[in-house]
Amino acid sequence: MSQGQSKYLERQISICKENDEISPRLYSEYGVNLGLRDPDGKGVLTGLTNISAVNGTKVISGKRVPCEGELWYRGYRIETLINSLGENEMGFGKIAYLLLMGELPSDEEQKTFTSAVRHYRKLPTNFVRDVIMKAPSSDIMNSMSRSILTLASYDSEAKNPSLQNNLRQCLQLIGQFPMLAVYAYHAHVFTNLDGSMYVHNPKSELSTAENFLMMLRPDQSFSTVEAKTLDTAMILHMEHGGGNNSTFTTRVVTSSGSDTYSTISAAMSSLKGPKHGGANIKVMNMMNDIRKNVKDFSDEDEIAYYLRKILSGEVLDHKGLIYGMGHAVYTLSDPREKIFKKYVKQLAKEKGRENDLLLYENIEKLAPELINEKRKVKKPVCANVDFYSGFVFNMLNIPIELYTPLFAVARIVGWSAHRMEELICTDKIIRPAYMSVMEKHEN
Ligand SMILES: CC(=O)SCCNC(=O)CCNC(=O)[C@H](O)C(C)(C)COP(=O)(O)OP(=O)(O)OC[C@H]1O[C@@H](n2cnc3c(N)ncnc32)[C@H](O)[C@@H]1OP(=O)(O)O
Ligand SMILES: O=C([O-])CC(=O)C(=O)O
Incomplete structure (x- = not known):
């Protein structure tokens, strides 16, 4: 930025600040819940969900008091789900099924679900060359968002609003997310860091965590302990109620009737914020x-x-x-x-x-x-x-640029479950109110 530009913007910002200023006093005077939180910090109730529960307080003798945190997925405690998995069992697919469908899968259902996700673990022809390798950035979340929006151009059913089509798009993105993240990282290393570009194809016999590590590493190697640790990390990141910033964004954008690609890209923009997944x-x-x-x-x-x-x-x-x-x-x-x-x-x-x-x-x-x-x-x-x-x-030797993308690779499951729930249960655009405190210059 030139000195002239910087001076201009500084001057304009001081004008913006003067005209934008709202006295903090007015928020309590009009009962506005800043950040959609009541004065005790509790979120304003904006919806109902069957998908999960997040508790940080409990009521004892009529009084709300702090308690040890609880996280439930579809009626099960997160600890129970993690402990129910075998020592070397990768649970991503099973827990994703639970969150999306609302019940634990039978062996047969899990097999069919896994092969459905596997089927979607591919990108359109030349997508890496034409989209991911174009203007790579160290901000992998941005690269992924661009890829997600571009995938809509390759989908002849992009705007088909049927539930089946929406579920198909969600499963497809769940399958594609690891590739979008890892390939964007390699493109960044190749273009901006003078490194080498690797495009290892996902392997159908591998789980999401195993594929992520395999595609990331030049020699494709990983240990079972590494994969199991990453798999657990992803299960822990998958879902966190309807009110967290990125899932609420998913529900808000879904409620306007927007398509899956635009909705998930909006959720990505929210997640990357440093107060959230960033x-x-x-x-x-x-x-x-x-x-x-x-x-x-x-x-x-x-x-x-x-x-x-x-x-x-x-x-x-x-x-x-x-x-x-x-x-x-x-x-x-x-x-x-x-x-x-x-x-x-x-x-x-x-x-x-x-x-x-x-x-x-x-x-x-x-x-x-x-x-x-x-x-x-x-x-x-x-x-x-x-x-x-x-x-x-x-x-696990995962590069820092991929930390928030890894969160997204997991949280897309929760976003998808909430998108489906919003589509199935609610047909109402989310539209809260802002009280105007502007000064009127005319009658
Ligand atoms: C996946 C996730 O999204 S988990 C959260 C990840 N984010 C972070 O780790 C960033 C650091 N933490 C924070 O910014 C906050 O704790 C949040 C955003 C997570 C929660 O924010 P809130 O719900 O507003 O927090 P809470 O009501 O408990 O506290 C509010 C006050 O405490 C301060 N506070 C809360 N956490 C922190 C912190 N980690 N460091 C410094 N101050 C803090 C806030 O700045 C705020 O001060 P103010 O009232 O003077 O503005
Ligand atoms: O719930 C929240 O506010 C933040 C979040 O997504 C999480 O902790 O996983």
Whole structure:
């Protein structure tokens, strides 16, 4: 940006700010729930769902109190589902079936479902060359969104609104997402980082996690432990109620009658935000910054000193956020983080990363109190799913550019289930109200 442009924009921004300003007082005066959250932070009720439940509080003697976090998929606790899988069993397909269809599959149903998803694990002829390799970016979420929208041009039924067609499109995208992510990454490495371009075709006998690792690695190799860890991570990321930002976006866009490709691309735009799924990349950047500025990972005072600097906006990205901490629903704990931690401990030991783990654990211990100290409110804060996920992906040698895309490879299952539920149950455009506080210049 030239100096002249920058000066012009600075001047215009000050005009925008002056004319856009709304006194925070008006929000409480008119009873507006900022961020669609009531004064206690509880989300405004906007819908009903059969797909999952996310709980961070419970009512005891008529009073809502914080509790250990609970996540349920279609009536089953997430812990039960994870534990029900065999030691080396890849559960992505089974849990995706559960979320989409509403019940656990029989062996026969699972087989048919798996072969349906496998069937869709291919891209149109020359798609990699004509779409993915065009203007590759380090922002793989953007590359994927472009691919998703372009896939509509290859679909002669793109706008067919039947439920069957919508389900077909969802299954197709679930099958194609790993390819869109991994190939976009390789195209970026080839074009922008002077590396090599690999396009390994998915193998029909492999699960989603196995294919992801196989397509990513030049020599296509991966271990069962690596695939199982990634498979578990994806199950944990698949679904999180109707109110999370990207799933709500899915429901909003679906309610306008838009097609599957446009809806899923909108959900991608939401997920990549650093306060949502994009936090997994932010956590890694934050940890790298902390490693550079904290000498002794066991020294809680030294860590707290630096975390306070992050919170004051003095360092890092000046946003004042400790990434991976806090959640809109969970209070005492995020159940997924607890499951992740088991894997983290095991992997950190195997990979000799115990010192890193110590730093993570100390941040997890110190951050809640420091956040409360800053915001002058006593509200429980816990580490969220994004806190340890990047550490796990890093120990699996997955490049940072693919962290949020990996989240999307999993969450598309939840988006699809919510799109189908919105289409089946509701035929009403979502349209909340904004109270106008503008100054009128004429009668
Ligand atoms: C997959 C996911 O989306 S999980 C979330 C991933 N996101 C992150 O890790 C980013 C860091 N965390 C955050 O930004 C927030 O905790 C969110 C977006 C997750 C939840 O936000 P909210 O529901 O508004 O949080 P909550 O009501 O508990 O707290 C609000 C206040 O605490 C502050 N706060 C909450 N979390 C943090 C944090 N991690 N670091 C610093 N301050 C925080 C907010 O800035 C806000 O302050 P304000 O009232 O002065 O504006
Ligand atoms: O529920 C939310 O607000 C954020 C989210 O998607 C998750 O934690 O997985």
